Amino acid sequence: MLPRVAADTPLAPAIEELLAGKVEIVPWTVTQGGTRDDVVALYTYGHPLVDGRLLDRLPSLRIISNYGVGVDHIRVGEAVARGIAVGNTPGILDGATADMGFCLLLAAARRLVEGDCYARSPTFTRYDPGYLLGREIHGQTLGIIGLGSIGKQVARRARGFEMTVLYHNRRRDDSAEQALGVRYDTFDELLAQSDFVMLCCPLTSETTGLINAAALAKMKPTAILINISRGPVVDMAALTEALQQKRIYAAALDVTDPEPLPRDHPLLGLNNLVIAPHLGSATEQTRRKMAEISVENLLRGLAGQPLLHAVLP
Numbered sequence: 001m002l003p004r005v006a007a008d009t010p011l012a013p014a015i016e017e018l019l020a021g022k023v024e025i026v027p028w029t030v031t032q033g034g035t036r037d038d039v040v041a042l043y044t045y046g047h048p049l050v051d052g053r054l055l056d057r058l059p060s061l062r063i064i065s066n067y068g069v070g071v072d073h074i075r076v077g078e079a080v081a082r083g084i085a086v087g088n089t090p091g092i093l094d095g096a097t098a099d100m101g102f103c104l105l106l107a108a109a110r111r112l113v114e115g116d117c118y119a120r121s122p123t124f125t126r127y128d129p130g131y132l133l134g135r136e137i138h139g140q141t142l143g144i145i146g147l148g149s150i151g152k153q154v155a156r157r158a159r160g161f162e163m164t165v166l167y168h169n170r171r172r173d174d175s176a177e178q179a180l181g182v183r184y185d186t187f188d189e190l191l192a193q194s195d196f197v198m199l200c201c202p203l204t205s206e207t208t209g210l211i212n213a214a215a216l217a218k219m220k221p222t223a224i225l226i227n228i229s230r231g232p233v234v235d236m237a238a239l240t241e242a243l244q245q246k247r248i249y250a251a252a253l254d255v256t257d258p259e260p261l262p263r264d265h266p267l268l269g270l271n272n273l274v275i276a277p278h279l280g281s282a283t284e285q286t287r288r289k290m291a292e293i294s295v296e297n298l299l300r301g302l303a304g305q306p307l308l309h310a311v312l313p
Contacts, residue, residue: 067089111134144166209235
């Protein structure tokens with residue numbers, strides 16, 4: 001009998017291929033009722049909540065394997081306290097996510113989505129050099145909040161645009177300053193000086209609601225906010241108001257809170273917002289690597305072996 005793994009299906013074909021003949025996948029709904037002692041592993045493909053109450057209903061659970069690096073939806077401490085290993089896929093998606101950050105930055109600054117819509121419309125019958133003017137990127141100041149592995153990749157790309165790069169972390173990173181030519185600044189000063197503010201920080205109790213009305217008020221009226229971290233880092237109501245009243249120039253979001261936004265959310269009607277459906281790591285190459293590592297973590301956990309990448313509380 002194959003080990004039974006609960007997953008928030010449907011899974012990507014690459015994952016199903018890698019798991020075929022090795023485990024039995026059962027739908028996530030089996031975890032929502034009473035005790036299930038036949039489920040020995042969880043595979044979190046999207047972001048289903050995994051907390052102590054769920055874990056207590058699964059007394060035979062050995063491993064939680066996450067498809068991705070962010071585990072804010074998994075109560076890691078509660079899992080580890082119960083002797084359950086938690087695996088993720090760090091490192092391999094940094095470049096793709098940084099690429100997406102710059103894609104959003106460029107699109108918002110140069111009003112690419114508006115331009116695309118206009119170029120396809122029946123109203124584009126004459127070239128007007130005074131229409132759809134955007135903001136320059138080269139030579140401007142980029143503020144990175146969260147100079148971790150993704151933030152450092154963003155800083156490397158910014159150098160190609162001859163940007164001044166500021167960063168803010170809980171701790172100053174002297175080695176990164178020397179290697180990347182970035183400059184540490186306080187949170188408030190970074191917001192005040194940056195032409196672009198990019199969020200690359202993990203979601204924690206400290207970063208939830210970090211970009212609120214007060215933070216947005218510190219930004220330049222010509223500044224652009226880019227979020228490639230997690231939706232709850234930004235107060236969505238405050239951002240909506242700031243964009244509606246043009247207190248900042250624009251925003252570009254790969255993540256929102258909630259995700260997806262309700263279809264009647266006022267943000268979706270604004271033309272100074274670029275929004276993507278959480279595409280940070282969505283390349284064929286990166287997603288294949290994520291599948292391979294997350295499946296390997298799952299199989300190692302089931303076999304009682306060390307994970308390729310284990311998350312600690």
